[in-house]
Amino acid sequence: MAWLTPDAHTEAVEAAREVVLRRLDRSAAPRAALAELLTRNGTDPRVAGEVLDRLEAAGVIDDDAYAARLARTRFAEKGAARRAIADELRRKGLGERSVTAALAQIDGEDEAGAALALARKKLIATRGLDPTVRRRRAAAVLGRKGYSASVAMGAVSRAMAEEDEASREDEAAPEETGMG
Numbered sequence: 001m002a003w004l005t006p007d008a009h010t011e012a013v014e015a016a017r018e019v020v021l022r023r024l025d026r027s028a029a030p031r032a033a034l035a036e037l038l039t040r041n042g043t044d045p046r047v048a049g050e051v052l053d054r055l056e057a058a059g060v061i062d063d064d065a066y067a068a069r070l071a072r073t074r075f076a077e078k079g080a081a082r083r084a085i086a087d088e089l090r091r092k093g094l095g096e097r098s099v100t101a102a103l104a105q106i107d108g109e110d111e112a113g114a115a116l117a118l119a120r121k122k123l124i125a126t127r128g129l130d131p132t133v134r135r136r137r138a139a140a141v142l143g144r145k146g147y148s149a150s151v152a153m154g155a156v157s158r159a160m161a162e163e164d165e166a167s168r169e170d171e172a173a174p175e176e177t178g179m180g
Contacts, residue, residue: 012043012047013047013050013051015043016038016041016047016048016051017054017055019041019043020034020038020055020061021060023037024060024061028065028069030061030063030067030092030093030098031061031063031093032093033092035048035049035052036093038051038052063094063098064097064101064102066094066098067089067094067098067099067101067102068101068105070085070088070089071085071089071102071105072105075110075111075114078145079114079115079117079118079145080145080146081111081115081146081147081148081151082103082106082111082146083146083147083148084146085102085106085146086103087146089102111151112154112155115142115145115152116155116158118138118141118142118155119141119142119155119156119158119159120162122134122137122138123138123159123160123163131160134160135156135160138155138159139152139153139156142155142156
């Protein structure tokens with residue numbers, strides 16, 4: 001029954017499909033990364049394209065969902081700025097449409113709040129150092145996370161002002177005495 005025996009093309013498609021599905025079992029991946037994996041495995045480009053097209057049509061590969069998930073994760077867990085997230089998404093081979101849609105989840109207010117939280121955290125860790133050193137170190141942390149200089153300096157200034165206000169309130173509060 002020759003009609004039941006797969007031809008070479010069908011076998012190549014099935015082999016490539018298995019490679020992609022094994023990779024996706026570990027974690028989600030963008031189409032570009034899967035295409036690169038198939039290229040490294042020596043898969044014919046036409047076969048790779050066919051497999052990736054089929055899996056994309058079936059919803060198994062979804063660059064938009066991957067980009068959205070990665071953006072949410074990087075922002076929530078690492079406090080990365082939109083610029084840093086966009087750079088990472090582009091490095092992973094995602095298109096501008098996917099990158100733009102993913103970054104739309106994070107607005108400027110969210111980003112400013114995350115920058116402020118990171119600045120506060122760094123200022124707490126550097127208490128006791130010269131204020132100039134503390135400011136520089138907090139701004140450097142924010143810069144490494146991808147925040148612009150204006151967002152970073154605004155967050156650091158606000159965090160330092162909050163700290164100054166809190167210390168003034170502590171000094172102004174009447175001290176408790178042991179009399180009761």
